[in-house]
Amino acid sequence: MKILVAIKRVLDYSVKVRVKTDHSDVDLANAKMSMNPFCEIAVEEAVRLKEAGVASEIIVVSIGSKAVQETIRSAMAMGADRGIWIDSGEAALSPLTIAQLLAKVVQAEQPSVVLLGKQAIDSDDNQTGQMLAALCDYPQATFASKVTIADSKATVVREVDGGLQTLQLALPLVVTTDLRLNEPRYVKLPDIMKAKKKPLDTQTPESLGVSLNNSVKMIKVEPPSERKAGIMVPDVDALINSLKNQAKVL
Amino acid sequence: MNPEILGRLHNLLGDQGLRTDPLSCQTYGRDWTKTYEPAPSAIALPTSTAQVQAIIQLANQNGFKLVPSGGRTGLSGGAVAAQGELVVSLARMNKILAFHAQDRSLVCEAGVITAQLQQFAETKGLFYPVDFASAGSSQIGGNIATNAGGIKVIRYGLTRQQVLGLEIVTGKGELLKLNHGLVKNATGYDLRHLFIGSEGTLGIITQATLQLLRAPENLTVLVLGVPEFAALMQILQRFQANLDLTAFEFFSDRALHYVVQDKGLAKPFVTPAPYYALLEFENDSAQREQAALQAFQDCIEQGFVLDGVMSQSQTQAKNLWRLREMISETIAVYTPYKNDLSVRVSLVAEFLKAVDQIVTERYAAFEVIWYGHIGDGNLHLNILKPATMDKAEFFEHCAAVNEQVFVLTQSLQGSISAEHGVGLLKRDYLAYSRSAEEIAYMRALKTLFDPHWVLNPNKLLSIDTSSL
Numbered sequence: 001m002k003i004l005v006a007i008k009r010v011l012d013y014s015v016k017v018r019v020k021t022d023h024s025d026v027d028l029a030n031a032k033m034s035m036n037p038f039c040e041i042a043v044e045e046a047v048r049l050k051e052a053g054v055a056s057e058i059i060v061v062s063i064g065s066k067a068v069q070e071t072i073r074s075a076m077a078m079g080a081d082r083g084i085w086i087d088s089g090e091a092a093l094s095p096l097t098i099a100q101l102l103a104k105v106v107q108a109e110q111p112s113v114v115l116l117g118k119q120a121i122d123s124d125d126n127q128t129g130q131m132l133a134a135l136c137d138y139p140q141a142t143f144a145s146k147v148t149i150a151d152s153k154a155t156v157v158r159e160v161d162g163g164l165q166t167l168q169l170a171l172p173l174v175v176t177t178d179l180r181l182n183e184p185r186y187v188k189l190p191d192i193m194k195a196k197k198k199p200l201d202t203q204t205p206e207s208l209g210v211s212l213n214n215s216v217k218m219i220k221v222e223p224p225s226e227r228k229a230g231i232m233v234p235d236v237d238a239l240i241n242s243l244k245n246q247a248k249v250l
Numbered sequence: 251m252n253p254e255i256l257g258r259l260h261n262l263l264g265d266q267g268l269r270t271d272p273l274s275c276q277t278y279g280r281d282w283t284k285t286y287e288p289a290p291s292a293i294a295l296p297t298s299t300a301q302v303q304a305i306i307q308l309a310n311q312n313g314f315k316l317v318p319s320g321g322r323t324g325l326s327g328g329a330v331a332a333q334g335e336l337v338v339s340l341a342r343m344n345k346i347l348a349f350h351a352q353d354r355s356l357v358c359e360a361g362v363i364t365a366q367l368q369q370f371a372e373t374k375g376l377f378y379p380v381d382f383a384s385a386g387s388s389q390i391g392g393n394i395a396t397n398a399g400g401i402k403v404i405r406y407g408l409t410r411q412q413v414l415g416l417e418i419v420t421g422k423g424e425l426l427k428l429n430h431g432l433v434k435n436a437t438g439y440d441l442r443h444l445f446i447g448s449e450g451t452l453g454i455i456t457q458a459t460l461q462l463l464r465a466p467e468n469l470t471v472l473v474l475g476v477p478e479f480a481a482l483m484q485i486l487q488r489f490q491a492n493l494d495l496t497a498f499e500f501f502s503d504r505a506l507h508y509v510v511q512d513k514g515l516a517k518p519f520v521t522p523a524p525y526y527a528l529l530e531f532e533n534d535s536a537q538r539e540q541a542a543l544q545a546f547q548d549c550i551e552q553g554f555v556l557d558g559v560m561s562q563s564q565t566q567a568k569n570l571w572r573l574r575e576m577i578s579e580t581i582a583v584y585t586p587y588k589n590d591l592s593v594r595v596s597l598v599a600e601f602l603k604a605v606d607q608i609v610t611e612r613y614a615a616f617e618v619i620w621y622g623h624i625g626d627g628n629l630h631l632n633i634l635k636p637a638t639m640d641k642a643e644f645f646e647h648c649a650a651v652n653e654q655v656f657v658l659t660q661s662l663q664g665s666i667s668a669e670h671g672v673g674l675l676k677r678d679y680l681a682y683s684r685s686a687e688e689i690a691y692m693r694a695l696k697t698l699f700d701p702h703w704v705l706n707p708n709k710l711l712s713i714d715t716s717s718l
Contacts, residue, residue: 014564016372032468034563074562186518186559186566189472189546234266 001149003046003055004111005080006102006132007039007062009071010122019223026122026221035071038117040078041177044184045147046115047079054149055113057081061105063088063098069200076195077187083200086208094216095123099131104208106136111172113154118143118176129176139169143178251291251336255312259294259336262304267342269293278337281322281329282384283675285645290317290331295342299417299425299456305338306454307423309704316704318450320392321363323384325588326673328396328449328709335707338454340391346370347457354462355414355431360391360455367460376462379406383575391455397447399669401575404625405496406463408669410446415459418445421452421700431459444695449671450706452699466496470533471567472542474549475523475556476500479602483595484554485527486625492541497530498625505577505619505632512580515572521557527624528574530567577621584634585641586619587648591659592668595627601662605631608654613647628668631655656682672710680710 011017012032020027035043049055060080062068065087072083086101093101106114114136119126133140141147141156145164148155149171158165159178205212233239243250260268269278270292279288291314296302309316317331319339331337343359346367350356354376358367364378364385371378380393382400392398394416398409406412415431428442429435445453476482486498503524510517518526533539542560549555561567593601602620609618615636622629633651635644656666660682667676667683680689693711696703707713 012564014568030467032564034565037565077562183516186473186516186570187562188519189543189558189560190550192560193543193547 095127133174320389328673417457474558501621593664
């Protein structure tokens with residue numbers, strides 16, 4: 001059984017996000033980039049399925065400039081077997097375009113399970129997995145917190161508002177991962193060395209027959225307004241007074 | 251303290267600047283050394299150098315003693331006020347006064363918190379390299395007064411290396427402005443360096459000019475499983491041949507055990523290892539990463555390393571660091587007896603083995619937790635109090651361990667306090683690391699800058715009334 005995992009390279013979760021002075025975008029110059037945390041969870045889940053003997057091959061795909069190769073290598077160090085880099089250069093891509101590119105890869109690879117993060121922490125779209133399922137006409141289970149595959153069926157526990165929902169789905173399917181699905185492992189040094197020798201295939205939008213017509217345009221990015229500094233009050237009376245009269249919460 | 255003096259202090263400092271309530275006295279009267287009961291007479295919170303100067307002059311005229319106070323995260327009792335002293339807290343002198351882009355330096359007041367300084371540097375695209383677990387509370391004045399070290403010393407040095415200038419009020423009440431931010435200044439005795447690491451015994455630091463540096467790129471963390479003490483130093487040597495490490499730390503499996511258990515952190519890998527090394531380097535090119543991987547490969551082949559992981563993101567790097575940085579906080583509940591020792595890097599393996607032997611042979615019931623900045627030859631030895639033993643008995647045993655460990659340290663020409671300072675805790679052991687002549691010069695210097703010994707009395711050096 002083949003698993004395809006789609007991953008995205010994003011601004012590192014721990015980096016303080018800065019907005020460009022012209023507000024055109026987030027400033028990525030010299031910023032640390034790494035794998036989207038939800039994608040990391042998707043890779044981890046695939047590796048666990050392989051370790052459990054459920055999956056036989058894990059293919060990782062990522063779209064972007066040359067730098068995404070590094071993220072693919074990182075996924076291969078976690079345990080993916082081979083990678084596909086879709087070289088889209090520096091073009092800004094909408095979720096639909098990404099889903100169209102991934103659908104072509106699904107068509108070629110015919111995986112039984114496609115794993116994606118539920119959303120990327122940079123654009124927060126939460127659309128790609130759903131669109132991909134629609135384009136491939138696969139059943140989908142989003143926000144997964146538990147995935148079990150047996151007898152050519154997948155049982156997926158989903159995190160829904162105020163509770164959990166359990167679905168049973170036929171293969172092939174699309175699963176998007178939520179935070180509680182697993183805790184990704186640290187990458188071992190010997191595996192980093194092995195990952196350098198794993199095959200990494202290059203594709204382009206042209207080779208996949210997808211045109212990059214972006215229907216979404218980002219107009220402006222604004223940082224959240226800064227929090228006001230706190231004040232020190234000398235005693236409880238002053239505290240109550242300022243909660244009443246300044247903060248107006250009492 | 252007599253009411254008349256309190257009144258004068260109140261006039262000087264105002265309502266916000268003087269506290270005598272029991273809670274403040276408890277809080278400001280002690281540091282992280284929990285062995286001493288705080289008993290200050292009052293807490294002064296000056297807002298200017300002039301106020302600090304006035305307080306010191308008042309102390310000299312009226313014969314009361316002062317304890318300079320920063321973030322109070324010290325571990326040697328340097329900021330403890332247990333003898334009715336007036337605590338002089340610099341907490342309200344917490345402004346960054348100037349930034350000089352071309353000099354890559356800043357001028358700040360002594361009460362600026364270390365983490366604020368780091369963040370300020372970051373907003374300027376620069377880097378303040380002194381960092382340690384208590385950076386969120388400790389203040390720069392205290393960092394300078396103890397010449398704080400921490401986790402990046404192997405690459406950037408101690409606080410001393412970052413200090414380009416100081417403003418000091420001496421124990422006499424005189425104002426000194428030292429070195430004025432100069433890089434080069436060959437005009438005789440560099441008094442600045444006397445105050446760095448003086449533990450508040452010579453003067454109170456009111457302002458500092460600090461050097462900022464280029465921010466490191468893509469700091470990447472390795473955690474390696476290590477089979478034995480001796481292998482640690484082999485690993486250091488092998489990696490340093492290939493890379494400039496920004497950190498080289500170690501901790502024992504017992505230390506990791508407590509952190510994993512209490513903080514719910516994931517172990518780096520399942521392969522069991524008695525010791526772990528944490529290495530950090532600037533992973534700024536494929537060649538650099540290759541160099542690290544090559545060094546790792548060699549260490550595996552030589553049997554120095556059992557297993558290892560490498561951070562793939564800043565988040566992972568942070569989490570791996572937490573395995574090391576949370577140790578002190580995690581074991582604090584076990585009333586650890588703490589020691590902070592150093593020897594020359596080349597003697598670390600021998601030293602570790604010998605200390606471990608002392609403790610395990612004679613005190614088999616004690617649990618020993620090892621960690622430290624091993625790349626600097628600096629070891630933190632922690633012995634946990636057995637739950638059944640009472641505190642007094644435990645500390646009595648520990649005093650006996652002290653004696654033996656210090657004799658060993660002395661025989662290797664090591665230091666009985668690598669970075670925590672001497673304060674009250676190590677004062678009576680100073681002679682294990684300093685000669686009688688050195689101590690006599692230290693006393694003479696103390697008397698020179700603080701003739702009435704009003705500043706931090708009995709810290710570092712005991713008051714010998716005959717010398718006054």
